[in-house]
Amino acid sequence: KEEDEIGGNEEIIYKIDVPANRYDLLCLEGLVQSLRIFCGIDSVPNYKLAGIDKESMLKMHVKPETSMIRPYVVCAVLRGIDFNEARYNSFIDLQDKLHQKICRRRTLVAIGTHDLDTIEGPFTYEALPPSEIEFKPLKQVETFKADKLMEFYKSDLKLKKYLHIIEDSTVFPVN
Numbered sequence: 519k520e521e522d523e524i525g526g527n528e529e530i531i532y533k534i535d536v537p538a539n540r541y542d543l544l545c546l547e548g549l550v551q552s553l554r555i556f557c558g559i560d561s562v563p564n565y566k567l568a569g570i571d572k573e574s575m576l577k578m579h580v581k582p583e584t585s586m587i588r589p590y591v592v593c594a595v596l597r598g599i600d601f602n603e604a605r606y607n608s609f610i611d612l613q614d615k616l617h618q619k620i621c622r623r624r625t626l627v628a629i630g631t632h633d634l635d636t637i638e639g640p641f642t643y644e645a646l647p648p649s650e651i652e653f654k655p656l657k658q659v660e661t662f663k664a665d666k667l668m669e670f671y672k673s674d675l676k677l678k679k680y681l682h683i684i685e686d687s688t689v690f691p692v693n
Contacts, residue, residue, distance in 0.1 A: 541620060545612040568597065578693070581644035587684060588691040590627060591643050595634065614676065624680045630693060631656055645689035653692065664690055 534543070542548035554560040578593045601609065613629050621627040633656070648664035655662070655670075662670055668685060671677045684690050 538619075541616060544615040544619070545608060547608065548612075576639055576641065579640060579642045581642060583689060584643055584645045584691060587645050587687050587689055588628070588643075592627075593641075625683055628680075628683075628691070632693075641693060643691065643693040645691050647688065648690050651690055651692050 534549070536543045540552075543552060551560065551563075555562055576593075576595055578591065580591050584591070599605075609631075613631065617624050617627075617629060621629065648668075651664035651667075652661050653664065653667055654660070655667070668681055671681055
């Protein structure tokens with residue numbers, strides 16, 4: 519960009535190539551953390567699984583017919599996170615980037631995010647005919663039948679390009 523008349527500042531834009539095995543670099547927070555570690559400002563974090571006893575763990579029951587549309591299921595619970603608007607937007611942006619990369623444009627994996635303060639188990643992941651599905655998308659107040667949900671997402675700039683993955687299927691994945 520040309521120099522500003524007042525301060526003489528130039529805008530510098532950096533392009534960073536992210537290796538295939540470094541998904542942590544797809545978000546600003548991960549990039550900043552990696553740069554701080556590289557510069558010796560921070561030490562490498564030591565992540566651990568939470569010490570939750572087996573009886574208290576949440577379980578996801580996967581029905582066999584789900585493999586017709588989604589052959590893989592992975593679940594995680596993130597605790598102690600308070601979303602403000604900026605954190606939520608960054609989280610969704612990272613989720614979108616993961617969908618593009620490792621999830622192969624949602625054809626291999628689709629990530630679902632749910633607020634555990636608003637739902638309770640038992641949790642199941644199944645595939646049902648669209649006529650049997652009612653769903654309330656994250657940050658929405660309305661519950662949709664699957665056919666209306668598809669119509670709703672046709673106007674969504676980010677999601678409409680993925681509808682073709684399931685729209686002709688006899689079953690839709692739902693949890």
